[in-house]
Amino acid sequence: MTSSGDTSPVAAHHPQCPHDRAGALAARAPGAWPLLGHLPQLCARPLSFLGGLPRYGDLVEVRLGRRRGFVVCRPELARQVLADDRTFDRVGPLHERVRAAMGNGLATCAHADHARQRPMVQPAFRQDRVRAYAPLMRQEIAAVLDGWQDGHVVDVVDEMFSLTTAVAVRTLFSHGLDATSARVLRDSLDVFLRGSYARALLPNLDRLPLPANRRYAAALAHWRAEVSRIIDRHRRAGTDGSDLLSALLAARDEEGRALTEQELHDQVAVLVLAGAETTSATLAWALHLLARAPDERARLHAEADTVLAGRTATWDDVQRLEHTTRVVRETLRLLPPAWLLPRTAVRDTELAGRRIPAGSIVAYSPYVVHRRSDLHQDADRFRPDRWRRGADGATQVPRGSFLAFGSGSTRCLGEGFALTEAVLALASIAARWELVPVKGKVRAAPRSVLCPRTLPMRLHRRTGRPAQSPASTSEA
Known part of the structure; x- marks a missing residue:
């Protein structure tokens, strides 16, 4: 059990990092099992295991069965990996499995495809576009909050996913998502995200005749069918050209070529997944962290009262919601949804003074680098x-140490979109509701996106007096 001021799901297991120097050390992680390597730790308690790696070095070798991998534990090395996407690329069997499931979209494609796709997709996320999406975000946020009832217990994980999925679909296609479709999408993505993490660690898992594999295949089929259905409905209905899909349909590369039908499908699939799951996880974690930090929660409510006075936030409010923005960024530092991101070395190279053979998996973890005690008080x-x-103009966060949205040419294009949505939603919730956790442990789910397994909270309509929170514990 952690102390009331400690907001990390694994803080009791997180070591102090002794490395306060310019150089980098390479080492091997201890505790590998015969034949299995470090797979048991990565399957059972991945955050605790990864959080302990910086004590051994800045680049730590791990064993994935008989395979060898390397985990980058320092931001300078992570940025080096991300800056050289010709050497550390999204290729190899692991990424092929990801693309087979999610498609060859901007967040999953290899360097060659990324160089073509990024300039085509980028205009859809310009600031003027995000500003145009904000009223749609506001409508969906208001719809969710209007449906809440005083005294009811809701699963915040489900509520935030429903909200962000609705926002993703509205901004992509200019229309809403019916309740049945939303439920199919949520259930399918939940099974898919859990299964994709397991398949990343255990590449032969999908060959076994297991019930979990059948559920995974069915979820993937439902997910693909739902994306196709949404695209078809958009084309039949037509729009005014202000949504994301219209921007993608209008996009052209340097040679004047549009996205192919498959590329369009893949981009939409990745955008729905990224827009829904990562932002919903951020909001769920933020509400969890605030519930355990009464002073910060009071400051959030005070800002919402001053700026919003009970209404739903708009684009024009974002600049004034300074504390809300800081809460979102701190949540992303502590509990980044994209918590472990692998690359494959396509040629022999060197990193932190260590030879990295071609074909090696090199992973960086924002969760790890964000929690180094030599970088953050x-x-x-x-x-x-x-x-x-x-x-x-500087903050206490060292420049270059925040990697929640990646770095370099593969830095997330949707950063401004995600931050705007999260700030609007969190401030609007704080203006109207107090969320009190139901007593129990909050566990992080070991899957592709870092998210609570479940987060039941009781709704209290705000009357100017904060509700009392029972003690709760966290464990990953």
């Missing part, structure tokens, strides 16, 4: 004010 504690800007 009270690294495992929820302190939104570390993001407060001083007179010089």
Whole structure:
């Protein structure tokens, strides 16, 4: 059990990092099992295992069965990997399995395809576009909050996913999502995300005649069918050209070529997945962290009262919601949805003074690098004010140490979209509701996106007096 001020799901197991230097050390992680390597730890308690790696070095070799992999534990090395996507590419059997499931979209494709796709997709996420999407975000946020009832217990994980899925579909296609489709999408993605993490660790798992494999195949089929259905409905209905899909349909590369039908399908699939799952996880974690930090929650409510006075937030409010923005960024530092991202070395190379053979898996973990005690004071504690800007415009977060959205040419295009949506939603919730956790442990689900397994909270309509939160514990 962690202390009431400690907001990390695995803080009790997170070591202090002794490395405070410019150089980098390579090492091997201890505790590998015969034949299995470190797979038992990565399957059972991945956050605890990864969180302990910095004590051994900045680049730590792990064993995935008989395969060898490397985990980058320092931001400088992570940025080096991300900057050289010709050497550290999204290729090999692992990424082929990901693309077979999710499609060859911007978040999954290899360097060659990424170089063509990114300039085509980028205009859809310009600031003027995000500003145009904000009213749709506001409508979906209001619809969810209007449906809440005082005193009811809701699973915040499901509620936030329903919200962000609705936002993703509205901004992509200019129309809403019916309840049946939303439920199919949620259930399918939940099975898919759990199964994809297991398949990344155990590549032969899908060959076994297991019930889990049948559920995974069915979920994937439902997911693909739903994406196709949504695209078809969009084309039949027509739009005014202000949505994301219209921007993708209008996109052309340097040679004047449009996205192919398969490329369009893949981009939509990845955008729905990324837009729904990662932002919903961020909101769920933020509400969890705030429930355990009464002072920060009070400040959030005070800001919402001052700026919003009970209404749903708009684009014009975002700049004034400074503390809300800091809460979102601190949540992304502590509990980044994209918590472990692999690359494959396509040629022999060197990293942290260590030879990396071609074909090796090299993974970086924002979860790990964000919690280094030599970079962040009270690294495992929820302190939104570390993001407060001083007179010089700098924060207490060292430059280049925040990797929740990646870095380099593969940095997430949807960063502005995601931050805007999260700030609008969190402030709007704070303006109207107090969410009190139901007593029990909150566990992180070991899957492709870091998210609570479940997060039951009781709704209290705000009357100016905060509700009392029972003690709760966290465990990954």
